[in-house]
Amino acid sequence: MPRLAPSSPLNGFRQEFDRLEITEITDLALVSIASPQGREAELASAVSGAYGIALPPVGSSVEADAGEPRFLGLQPGQCFALFERQDEGPVDIIARKLSDAGYYTDQSDSWAVLRVSGTRCREALERICPLDLHPQTFVTGAVARTVMEHLGVIIFRDGEDSFLLLSARSSAPSFLHAVVTSAKNIQ
Amino acid sequence: MSQTHRIDGGLLDRSRALRFTFNGTSLEGYAGDTLASALIANGVKLVGRSFKYHRPRGIFTAGSEEPNALVTLRRDGHGEPNTRATVTELFDGLVASSQNHRGPLRYDLMAVNDYLAPFLSAGFYYKTFMWPKAFWEKLYEPVIRSSAGLGRLSGKADPDIYDKGFLHCDILIIGAGPAGLCAALSAARSGARVILADEDFRFGGRLNTETMAVAGTSGADWAQQAVAELASMDNVRLMPRTTIYGAYDHGIYGALERRTDHLAESAGKPRQVLWRIYSKRAILCAGATERSIAFGNNDRPGIMLAGSVRAYANRWAALPGKRIAVFTNNDDGWRTASDLAAHGADIAAIVDTRDRAPLEAPAGATVAMGAYVTDTKGRHGLKSITLSNGTTIECDCLAVSGGWSPNVHLTCHQRDKPQWRDDIAGFVPGPDLPVGMRVAGAANGALTLAAALREGHEQAHAAAEELGFKPASIALPAAEDEAVETSAFFHVKADGPRAWIDLQNDVTAKDVKLSHQEGFRSVEHLKRYTTLGMATDQGKTANLLGLSVMAECNGRSIPETGTTIFRPPYTPVAIGALAGRSRGKAFRPTRLTTSHKSAEERDAVFVEAGQWLRAQWFPEKGETHWRESVDREAVRVRESVGICDVTTLGKIDIQGRDAAEFLNRVYSNGFAKLPVGKVRYGLMLREDGMVMDDGTTARLGENHFVMTTTTANAVSVFRHLEFCRQCLWPGLDVHLISATEQWAQFAVAGPHSRDLLRKVVDPEFDLSNEAFPFMACGEVTVFDGTPSRLFRISFSGELAYEIAVPARYGDAMIRALMDVGEEFGVVPYGTEALSVLRIEKGHPVANELCGQTTARDLGLERMVSKKKDCIGNTLSERSHLNREDGLALMGFAPVMRNEHLSAGAHFTSRDKPATTENDEGWMTSVAYSPTLGHSIGLGFIARGRDRVGEIVQAADPLRGKTIEVRIVSPHFVDPEGERQRA
Amino acid sequence: MRYSGMKVLWEGLTGNRGWKPVWREPEPKKSYDIVIVGGGGHGLSTAYYLAREFGLSNIAVLEKGWLGSGNIGRNTTIIRSNYLLPGNEPFYELSMKLWENLEQDFNYNAMVSQRGIINLYHSDSQRDAFARRGNAMIMAGADAVLLDRAGLEKQCPFLDFDNARFPIQGGLWQPRAGTARHDAVAWGYARGADMHGVDLIQNCEVTGFLIEDGVCKGVETSRGAILARKTAVCVAGSSGRVMSKAGMRLPIESHALQAFVSEGLKPVIPGVITFGAGHFYISQSDKGGLVFGGDIDGYNTYAQRGNLPVVEDVCEGGMAIMPMIGRARLLRMWGGVMDMSMDGSPFIDRTHIDGLYFNGGWCYGGFKATPASGFCYAHLLARDEPHPTAAEYRLDRFISGRMIDERGAGAQPNLH
Amino acid sequence: MIINHPLLGPRDASEFVYLGDASLIDRPDWQAKDAQQQFHDYLYLRDNPAGAHRELWFHEQGDRSWLVVTRDTITHEITNVELARDVALQRGRGR
Structure with a gap:
């Protein structure tokens, strides 16, 4: 039998609107890292040893010295590592660096990832996102989990006019519909 | 008809003529008109009928407080009943028709109600229509229902789309009149993030309708300059055509923005957008609403609020009458007279309830001081008024000014009770404003132009300072503090003709008195008994009048009698807008398994499981009934092997x-x-x-x-x-x-499941019964290296596994499984076959785990360990939950083998009727068992485990079917569980 | 004064001068046989039935505000007896039968309108659950009809049968259910009780209980102490704060339920329709307003108002099944405080304090229960034993585990 | 409503799921002599105050923290928001 071929939740969706672009990001690996209670220091030192940084507090993100991974602080005691997908299993890559200092769970296939970018991206997101995305309130690098059109979404600002949106894989078509409708409704 | 009542001036774009029809008649107006102003310009007086007595009614106001001029706008599915003509922006091709009449508007057959008025007084229906009893639903009520209501829904799905959104600001300013504009300038210059919203399509509020100067220029021009400055600042969002309809907890405001209502077509764009505005501070600059005075026959077309008459002349260049009289209790009425005279109108009279004239009357006008209007004439349009001094004056328009009521609505959406102020004879905001709210201008009782500008600035200044911004010092624009002296005169106390208080709901001063006479004396009783203030205008022009009559009956002051509290929304909001996009298939998200596409290709029938869509069965060629497909799938699993997507767990x-x-x-x-x-x-x-x-x-x-x-x-x-x-x-x-979304998981069930998996799982993993027995699990790889998790668990009772791969491989995995399974005759099976298989095994699901059942009821009491603490352990020991005659989950089989069981049937002993007293339990799940060849069921029945073999009735009177069933073990197939361990 | 069509005619001809106040405005006496705390629907109906059925009339009803100012003045007017459990269904069916004869009984037209209620189902398992319920109703002497899609389409052709996210498969229909004019129910009971000599005392707030040696001897009020042999509390959403004055903690939380009414429209919706899967129910009043609602806001509150998420959720539910209402406008929204109990079912019981009785825990379903609640509470007060249909409504039922949990949601009030 | 999350700042209450009185943290000892009575009181009886109420909210569409929110049940004013885990630890809960 041939090896199994992967497929992305939104088949590599991409569409341009006036000063606005919606693109599916398909090449990301995502690993959640939980810090064992009472051994937070061990994880912290493993992270700083391996990546040269401290894990971010909830709501913000930080890039490893080498540029990858980017760690997103999502909840107390837990963050996501975000990096480009490679052949090796995502958890193995993290475990190789951090050994057993944390608890790791592969989340790479759990999410559909959209990048919404362009100077009108905030205007479009205003229609579905309850958070204040003003650049002084939700700064570049900020991250939050919230709800849009009845769907849980992780929103990460990766640029002045660029956001990554992560939503559950199974409902990805509904989520895409919500984002595309926002883009259409402001045109 | 042409624009017979159009005059010069106004804020209209006369280069853009717009055609529209009213009740089929073609008319013309200009860009900048409202439907009401265009109707007035065309000399249309009669626009509708009242709710109860079907009295002829004309345009009464120039704003959102309008009680009379309700029309159905547009046609068919686009039809919008009860639309206020006074806030409908005119567009080319607009179609409007009047409502609530049988036959033509002019000759409404239902007008007979007016003659029956003595019998239709407040609350008459509570005292009659009780005999004979059966007549209420068959006769009385249908008649009442069909004559009630105003406009008509088309009955068709709303063809427009709606959207929602979220906005955040430091300071929200509600209303863009003089106070609001001044507040916005002041707040914006401090650097705060400002939202300025106004329900009108043109910012300026009363600056657009008055002739008073601001900073040496006309009010309208000053407003335009202010708007231009605000528009140039990137910390300001201007929201015209936007109504702030409600004040909610913690500074959240509901706003409705009308996006395409002023256009002929919405062109696929959202008609309206519903915003949730998160504000740190809000400044309410909502202005004030003029009220009427109640006097005999004060409801005729042509009788209007004075400020509105003035607004039509000044802003819209439309004169509501050729010969206009003014009836006032305050100085403001006089300004109407002088403005109208300046437009060349013939001022017939000024009637003032007070003794001394405050200003000079226009030339030619009769001035009657200390007088009031007692009656009017003119069925379809005002012809004359009669004064208390006996004079009759001919006129086709009466401008009535009863003083101004601050628009305190949003201040009382939470807890605030407005407070009475004698000097303006009205209620102003009280001490318990919504947190973060300030009030400025007329809404706060500051009824003069200069005061409004000043308060707007001051409140914005203070709000900005509280938030840590450095307020800029600005020079207040110069304006006059015009004369606004008023008197507390609300209704003409005379035993003359009926005096209307609530124009839309036809509540008269007599009704209020009757309400008092019958003991309904609190404001709430008054409102509920007479329906005062419950029409589409929520009594904006009427409530205080009603209160004043009740106060008089009670012999107490107005504030002692009560206050009028307003609830959201400020003006009615389309239900479609509140629903936004959530309709049709987009009502809630849809979740799909990774095998969905493959199942679609196999023509699967899908079923909703919560938000998930799951394959219910997979029909094959020649199968015409779902049972054929389901039976085949279940049998194939028992005989060979089947695959079911169980990702949704x-x-x-x-x-x-x-x-x-x-x-x-x-x-x-x-x-x-x-x-x-x-x-x-x-x-x-x-x-x-x-x-x-x-x-x-x-x-x-x-x-x-x-x-x-x-x-x-x-x-x-x-x-x-x-x-x-x-x-x-x-x-x-x-x-x-x-990790629900991370893994695509498939049940592989049936005697050949191991054989199939051996072709899937990479050879280094030993799947033999010894190496990987029942209830084993492990991490394996499949198809040459794809990581996977394998669980040997069985829901069907067969030798079975569940295998999970990362979701990205789910689609490829199901196809590969089906391919390699071909030699075993593998079938995909859906939730129906899954259900058959689990009922045959006696496994409980949601039907049994309904939140009303205990482990003991399910026969699982041994799974509640008494040796440890666990959630639920202690309270599961309560006596009633462990009673001797408690329920037990049992199997049921029809005594007559060919009969079908039905879920939802209740069990009773054979010799007893089906009543609550004899109820012994109910059937939870049923299926046709292809393995056993008859219908089987699971259900709860009292003392079930002691009653195996007993025959009871399964009563289903709902479907007219009661059959005899035998109580059996819930494990119909392989009760020892040998197959799953094989 | 007896009301009738003839009377209306006569008064119409003579200037409506002869109408008398519907109730007296008496000063409170020093003592009564029974003091009922709460002049809402249940309190007034209790007084009415005590007088009418049990011949007791030395009774006062004490109301903090105006008569009928509680939840009877702010609900969506639905009456029905489509319950599932044997602890509930016979009680609500008793209530339904009382509704059916109510107007002739108290000579007031409360506009009881039996235009039916339909609960929609969207899946086979929901249908099965409704079948269980429908059978339980019929077994208790109520009426129920299971409609399939064709039967439902006939009654409600405007439902979105083709494009709904959760396909509409049919409904459980109770033809005898319907609506009643809520304020008129309060006024009818008040008038009836007053005519039997009950003192209805408005603007009289109970500020404490007179409890001596475990016996309740009456109440302290804003208008002085009032003694009573029996004190019967019946204050719905205020249960928690009133009973805390007697030192009691209850299996009740107070939550806000919002309700909505549209502008008046010509008749478009036949009876009551409920869409449980989408948290929406609707009917149309005789005046033409669409009256609708959905879930409670979900957090403890004593404020008679709600917030936007539920407003939007309810309207979404409406548009999901009947998109024809999109262009109807919501006119007014308001909230009531619900006495949400731990299993979703009420209490009509004695307390551990002699002479102190409690009626509450009606959740958002108190209106339909108004007649039976008053009837059974009156029975308990007059005879000191529960009426058979209300025997399960005990305050101590959680100790032994006799929950009456229609939804199976457990001890979490905001889920019922 | 807006809940001022101690870690995240102000968030719309619709991101949260409400449970009830914060006394639900104080789960009784299952081995106590009157454990059944204690569990009954714990699970079923409420102060249900008109005024300040300490209550549990779960930030389901957020950081998955359980919070103890002190909110007035008459005005809805929120005066304090704490992580429930911290509160539980303070109240002596541990392993």
């Missing part, structure tokens, strides 16, 4: 040194000693001892488990576990993360 990744201990506490059965590489069925109770959920949990490592939950409870179980982890045992080292 919740999966929770649980890690930590205390993970085993944690599971031991949240499951009623023991988990502490589950070996690595094994799976265990777990039963989860609520704290009240009822079964909450069940599922299997696999131990992948010393500190690593994967729990499965039922599809329906995935979210609530996760929440519950987080509660246990954070609130009950915060000292345990345990971490949870949902």
